[in-house]
Amino acid sequence: MKPNLIAGEWRTTQDAQANINPSDTNDIIDHYALSTLQDVEDAVQAAHVAASSWGKSTPQQRFDLLDKIGTEILARKDELGNLLAREEGKTLPEGIGEATRAGHIFKFFAGEALRPSGEKMASVRPGIEVEITREPIGTVGIITPWNFPIAIPAWKIAPALAYGNTIVFKPAELVPGCAWALADIIHQSGVPKGVFNLVMGKGTVVGKALVAHPDVAGISFTGSIQTGKDIVTACAAFQKKVQLEMGGKNPLVILDDADLDTAVACAVNGAFFSTGQRCTASSRLIVSEGIHDRFVEAMVNKLAALKVDDARMPGVEMGPVVDEAQLAKDLHYIQQAVREGARLAFGGQTFERKTPGFFLAPTLFVETTNEMTINREEVFGPVASVIRVKDYEEALFVANDTPFGLSSGICTTSLKHAHHFKNHAKAGMVMVNLPTAGVDYHVPFGGTKASSYGAREQGSHAKEFYTIVKTTYIFAG
């Protein structure tokens, strides 16, 4: 059994959960600790005790630790990428790419540790100086989803450490393998006892207890809308700092003047890579009349040629759905779309490969309206739908007509439309002639409306969540 990391020690639990490869359900990767409430209590206490010394650690100490972790991740990116592909079902190049990104994130935040920001200002009163500085918030609970098993933990853990906080990390049930490997790297890199703790297990046990614990000063969460809503309500009751990144129903607008190859490449990548299991996936393809039929035909041809198989097989472009429950959810949405009058242009069915896995064809609906369930709710699978519109104005209206606001894209060769879209898209991130998914690691990430809540993640903006501002007045005489 792969154990938890609590107060610098590896600690086993009575119960364990199997980690199953979604490309081959006969392949059990390993068994991982299933934590109890006592494990959470011990981890929080360890982090709480370590908070004051880590909060006072020097920027050099933090830089050295984060830089070492980043170096180790980058040195082992192939092995970590392989584990990621095996437990989550991303293709091997996607898995290696994600591990590389995690390494870069640690390197970026190593640099951030050396740049503690502060301001010195003149007071409005004579003889007084004012200093504005930032301090760590204390112990943070980090709760992550399964779809980016190493990058999302990295983009929460690295800033938490860089800005002087201690951590209790609770990864998603489906992907303890990457979480454990990352914890091992952090431990081997010499993180002081109690500064970083890993407690694996159920959201309803471990996650809930972390959110409710009085010694946890803040919760950084990425996951589904419903869990996010529960967490924000609980955090408000405990006056805890909270940051949520949740779902999306991201539009990709394709205008008549778009380059067709660019538009198809953006749509295939944005909607189907990583099996469509990305919060930034382009699930609504909003296409203007003049290019609609050519676009749909080119999409169907591309999807027919897409190689779907075991995530780690060379040349595979799309791996399986992550597990049986997610596959059932995807199929439910597909059936509902058909019932509501959407026309299946491609896919819609599961299929078999050499190994027993959760394989679903890339699925494209046409003749859909923005009011259909398939265009209102997040599927979180390899399913996209085309919405035909008259012109740019209607496209922009439809793009913004959603409860979500994470990423919004447009394919056009018109500078005027690209510029107008950038200014009027109601989303936290805008992409021009690019897929809605795929972002840099050194700039802020996050959305508007139901997609996000609280301060932005990543880049130097991460300090908004992981620090608290102190204003000091000094009477110099």
Ligand code: NAD
């Ligand atoms: P989920 O909400 O089921 O689980 C996320 C995490 O919360 C898991 O670790 C889970 O164990 C934990 N959890 C569950 N119940 C809890 C509770 N009551 N209290 C505390 N923690 C609890 O989400 P998921 O299925 O793992 O992930 C898929 C979702 O994540 C999708 O909706 C996707 O859009 C979203 N997501 C968003 C982003 C983003 O940055 N916006 C990125 C990736 C994924």
